[in-house]
Every structure is written in C-alpha cells, then in structure tokens.
Amino acid sequence: MSTPAPAVLGASEEAIAKGSKSFAAAARLFGPRMREDAVMLYAWCRHCDDVVDGQELGHGRVARALSPAERLDGLYEETRNAYRGAPSAHPAFAAFAEVVKRNDIPERYPLQLLEGFRMDVEDRRYETLDDTLTYCYHVAGVVGVMMALIMGARDDVVLDRASDLGLGFQLTNIARDVMEDAAIGRIYLPASFLAEAGVPEAEIAAREHRAAVAGVVARLLDVAEPYYDQALIGMAALPFRAAAAVGAARGVYRAIGVEVRKRGPKAWDARVSTSTAQKAGFLAGGLAQALATRFKGAPLPRSAHLWTRPQ
CATH class of the missing domain: 1.10.600.10 (Farnesyl Diphosphate Synthase)
Structure with missing residues (x-):
C-alpha cells in the first residue's frame, strides 16, 4: 500500500x-x-x-x-x-x-463530477425534477459512489444507495442555498415547480415570493426524504466505522433540511447550519445507527419513483 x-x-x-x-x-x-x-x-x-x-x-x-x-x-x-x-x-x-x-x-466517476461543474459553467436550466436530479447526481451522487468505493463497496446495489444519499445531500443544499445561488444567477429548483407556484424565475429572490419559494423548497425536501431512507440499505453493507460516519453525515444534512422547512419563508434570513453540540449528537447517532444495521431485518424496498444513476 x-x-x-x-x-x-x-x-x-x-x-x-x-x-x-x-x-x-x-x-x-x-x-x-x-x-x-x-x-x-x-x-x-x-x-x-x-x-x-x-x-x-x-x-x-x-x-x-x-x-x-x-x-x-x-x-x-x-x-x-x-x-x-x-x-x-x-x-x-x-x-x-x-x-x-x-x-x-474508475476514471468515469471523477469525469462525471466534472460534467456536473460543466452544467454550472454552461448555465444549464433545470426544467423538470429529473433535470435537477441529474445535476444532483453529477455534483454529489457520484461523490457518494466514490466514497463508497473508498469504504470497500463494489456491489452495484450498495453503490446505488451511496448515490441516493448524495442526491439527498444535494437536494438539501439546494434548499438551503436558494437565495445565495440566485444571487449569482443559478437556479436549481425545477422551473416547473416554480411555475406551478406562480414564481417567475427572474424574481425568485424577491421578498414577495418568499412564501411561495418556501413551498417549492418544502416540495423539494419531500423529494429528498426517500433518498435519505434508501441510504440505510447501503449502510448495512459497509464496515462498522464507515457505516457510523455515513449515518452521522446523513443525520447532519437531513437536519439542515428539517430546519429549512421549519423556518419557512424566513429560511434564508440567516444561513442554516448545525451547531457543534448537534454535530456531536449526530456522531453518537451515527454509531447507534451503524449498530442497528448489524441486526437489520429485511431491507427497505426501493421506491419505484427514485432517479436511477447511470452505469
């Protein structure tokens, strides 16, 4: 080595x-x-x-x-x-x-991440939820796959679940950073979601649309939940300490989404983050979750509507 x-x-x-x-x-x-x-x-x-x-x-x-x-x-x-x-x-x-x-x-994975950065460089527009999820895979899901490879995973089912967790992370990031991203001309919320909520894309940061944007963000966070759930399947196949780290990271990021949803239209008045004490709690929670996966029963069924990573 x-x-x-x-x-x-x-x-x-x-x-x-x-x-x-x-x-x-x-x-x-x-x-x-x-x-x-x-x-x-x-x-x-x-x-x-x-x-x-x-x-x-x-x-x-x-x-x-x-x-x-x-x-x-x-x-x-x-x-x-x-x-x-x-x-x-x-x-x-x-x-x-x-x-x-x-x-x-494999070389294809880091190159897929760079493809995600190209989407930003080209100012890609995300019309549908599937478009947004494709972006999420390229900038976060594939990082989850590479991390799983570092943890020793090679089974496609486990790599798929690592991708799922990355998608959950990125959906949460998008929800938290909507206004910061809009300030530099980037909108990752699906245009179809914004249209249904009556929010013009050019006015996403306007105060009068905060309540409607909060509704769109809550909808996106609903999409993230099954991805967080699916990650539990992959954790069972990882070494104990790796599973604990994944469980802790899952807890931290999911908590950010929970807080964004809780704040509603005020979610972007101050950046949402977790405190040092909260992180310590999630580290302990990750250990408990990893232990629970050692004694798991039947795996969770995969939700049929979830986006599938490219092979």
Missing part, C-alpha cells in the same frame, strides 16, 4: 477543516486509512469546485486569468493525466492520484 506524502495529506486535512465542518466531523469516525482517503478525495473535489467558481474553499472571489470554461478544461486534462501517472505539483491532484490508485476508482 502506498503512503501519501505528509505535505499532500496535510494540505488535504487543511482543506476539509476549513471547507466543510460537517464532513470533517463525520470523517472522525473512519479508521485511519479510510479517513486519509476520504480527506484526500474531499480536497480534490473542493479544489475543482473552487477552480470552476473562482473561489477559495467555497468562499469569496479569486481573480483568475482564464475563463470558467478554460479552467474546467484544465481540470479535465489534469484529471486524465492523474490516471496516466503524470506527476502534479498541486497537492489536491497529488492527493487525487493517490486515492484513485489506492482504491481502484
């Missing part, structure tokens, strides 16, 4: 500590090797997202000479080079090369 260079692992640890407190908290439950891989994968995902959006760890704006499309093309090239063994001076790509090699992650 190869060992990541201390500088590479250190940069990855810094990225997760600053970029996602929720993911960092859940990752504490992994064993050492699995945690290294999860942190390195996160660092690459975070780097690619930042390069495309011109941000630093998901915040602010960083001046860049190239256009978003040109920056994305560069990420495609660097990603393919990593699979061909070409060295990279950037710690995120050095980490990426290490993690895909250690876990035999």
Whole structure:
C-alpha cells in the first residue's frame, strides 16, 4: 500500500477543516486509512469546485486569468493525466492520484463530477425534477459512489444507495442555498415547480415570493426524504466505522433540511447550519445507527419513483 506524502495529506486535512465542518466531523469516525482517503478525495473535489467558481474553499472571489470554461478544461486534462501517472505539483491532484490508485476508482466517476461543474459553467436550466436530479447526481451522487468505493463497496446495489444519499445531500443544499445561488444567477429548483407556484424565475429572490419559494423548497425536501431512507440499505453493507460516519453525515444534512422547512419563508434570513453540540449528537447517532444495521431485518424496498444513476 502506498503512503501519501505528509505535505499532500496535510494540505488535504487543511482543506476539509476549513471547507466543510460537517464532513470533517463525520470523517472522525473512519479508521485511519479510510479517513486519509476520504480527506484526500474531499480536497480534490473542493479544489475543482473552487477552480470552476473562482473561489477559495467555497468562499469569496479569486481573480483568475482564464475563463470558467478554460479552467474546467484544465481540470479535465489534469484529471486524465492523474490516471496516466503524470506527476502534479498541486497537492489536491497529488492527493487525487493517490486515492484513485489506492482504491481502484474508475476514471468515469471523477469525469462525471466534472460534467456536473460543466452544467454550472454552461448555465444549464433545470426544467423538470429529473433535470435537477441529474445535476444532483453529477455534483454529489457520484461523490457518494466514490466514497463508497473508498469504504470497500463494489456491489452495484450498495453503490446505488451511496448515490441516493448524495442526491439527498444535494437536494438539501439546494434548499438551503436558494437565495445565495440566485444571487449569482443559478437556479436549481425545477422551473416547473416554480411555475406551478406562480414564481417567475427572474424574481425568485424577491421578498414577495418568499412564501411561495418556501413551498417549492418544502416540495423539494419531500423529494429528498426517500433518498435519505434508501441510504440505510447501503449502510448495512459497509464496515462498522464507515457505516457510523455515513449515518452521522446523513443525520447532519437531513437536519439542515428539517430546519429549512421549519423556518419557512424566513429560511434564508440567516444561513442554516448545525451547531457543534448537534454535530456531536449526530456522531453518537451515527454509531447507534451503524449498530442497528448489524441486526437489520429485511431491507427497505426501493421506491419505484427514485432517479436511477447511470452505469
């Protein structure tokens, strides 16, 4: 087994500590090797997202000479080079090369994530729920699949459930970040949902539409629930500590959606997040949930209406 260079692992640890407190908290439950891989994968995902959006760890704006499309093309090239063994001076790509090699992650999965970033670069419009779910798969569901591979999963049923959880996460993110996204011209809520609620897409951030938007968001959060439920099936097939980490992350993100729904039209007056104490509670809950999966009965039936990931 190869060992990541201390500088590479250190940069990855810094990225997760600053970029996602929720993911960092859940990752504490992994064993050492699995945690290294999860942190390195996160660092690459975070780097690619930042390069495309011109941000630093998901915040602010960083001046860049190239256009978003040109920056994305560069990420495609660097990603393919990593699979061909070409060295990279950037710690995120050095980490990426290490993690895909250690876990035999097929090249199609990281490229599918980059396809999701291309949807943003091209200002893709999401007319239907299926359009929104397709985006959710590319920016989050496929990350769930890669994480499951790091956890040792190879069965398609388990990978499908990992994708389901990623979709649930992203639907929650969309619900929480509606106004932030609208401010930069991005609308991920299905246009058909907005039309049915009488909300013009150009006026999604207007105060007079807050109640109607809250209704659309509640509808999207309803869609997320079966995906969170389906994730429980996959947890039973994971190693105990991995299942606990997944259960903790599931609890944190689902709680964000619950709070967004509870606040209604006031959901975007302040950013919804979970406190340190709440995260600690979800870590304990993840352990309990993982233990429960060791003694599970018949698996949950898969809901027929759920979106299916591409193979």
